[in-house]
Amino acid sequence: MRTLSTALNNALGAVVTRPAYLVYIGLTSPLRYSTHSSPTFMGKTWTAYDVAVNGLRVGALAISGSLIFGNADSGFSAIALGSEGLTDKQVKIWGYDAAATASDNDIVLLCDGVGGACDIALDRVKLTVRDPSEYKVGPRRLVSPMYGYTTNIPAGRSITINNITFQVMRGR
């Protein structure tokens, strides 16, 4: 069970709350942005930036939602179109309240995903957030009599585990 810190609990119980997010993007020089002011978290200063968290849903092995970055100065589109790009880069999002930032424990991890599709417009850049396991192939070894599997599921069969659909494919 997740336990909120006393400071965060008090902040969330205030008459006026000040909700905010931290956004991390794992480029070679990581981007650390805050939707509010510039707090210190995990020993780093997180820069106040024009970024909004939109429709974030985190489930078992599935993440949906997006990050919307202001692009009025074309700064973030330059990052998105840069040599590294944003696809498959680690994207982590934390939630916090601006009244409770003294301790790392006041800031709560909401999502640990990767960058997906990037929609670039003149005024904003929309980055879809996906689960790291999406589109991956598993298991990472072939299932065959050679490895002791003498009764196999026919190729083409779909199996749903924890709301994730796996397609059984014939190995090469």
Place this chain on the structure above:
Amino acid sequence: MAYPNLPISVNSKVNRMDGTEVVRASNGMAKPRRMYPSDKWEFDILHELSSAQWTTLNNHYLGAEGTTSFQFTWPTTGTAYTVVYAGPPNPVEQPGGWFKVYVKLAQV
């Protein structure tokens, strides 16, 4: 260079913003969320200027301050704000060679 020291009409307006969003809980209680770290101000300024004063203001806009931030002191409070032009000053010529000039400034 700071905003020129020109007479400002009492009919000028300010818009003060703190990013507060109020939602109602299921029992009707207001649940405000304040999204800005600090208040931001926008100024809708009305000047009534002579031709020379209008030239001073126009030159300020056409100079470096047209594309960068500068200091503006709101006379009601005497507080200085760092602002940018939110659009060009719009002059309306009046009888007798005077100008009504509308200026929009936005705090950065």
